[in-house]
Amino acid sequence: MPHSTLYRWQERPERRSRRPKRTRPKTWMPALVEAVESLRLDHPMWGKAKLGPPLRRQGFAVSDATVGRIIAHLIARGRVAPVPTLRRRKGRGPRQWRRKHAQRLPRGLDRRR
Incomplete structure (x- = not known):
């Protein structure tokens, strides 16, 4: 590595970002974003798989993955609340007695249980 490169790096100790300067623009229609937002506000526990079929019935040609991206976009902007993670306490339910293999x-x- 040439000395000039090392000297140049020494002058600028902070690392430069490697993020692309121009990212690809979103291809969603504003009507689709509004439809996803209104459906999600009506049904706050629904995810992309549940929201996809009603959107397609409304006439939008959209995949579940695109619906998921739109939901993530809306959550990041604070327009929709994320689905709360429902966690069960360990040892509850019908399978609590199960043992590991071997x-x-x-x-x-x-043993016949």
């Missing part, structure tokens, strides 16, 4: 059963537990 572990010895505890004493007194029936």
Whole structure:
């Protein structure tokens, strides 16, 4: 590596961004964005797979992936709320007794269970 490059880097210690200067513009129609926003506000727990079919019935030729991108765009701008992550506590539900593969059963537990 030439010394001139090292000297040039030494003058500018902060790293330059590698992000493209011109990113591809969005190809969504404003009517589609409004339709996704209104449907999402009506049904706040629905995701891209649920919102896609009603949008296609309305006449928009849109894929579920595009609907997901539009939802992410709306969430980033604060126009729609994200779906809350519903987490269950560990050890609840019908499968709490299941064991991992190839572990010895505890004493007194029936093997035919």
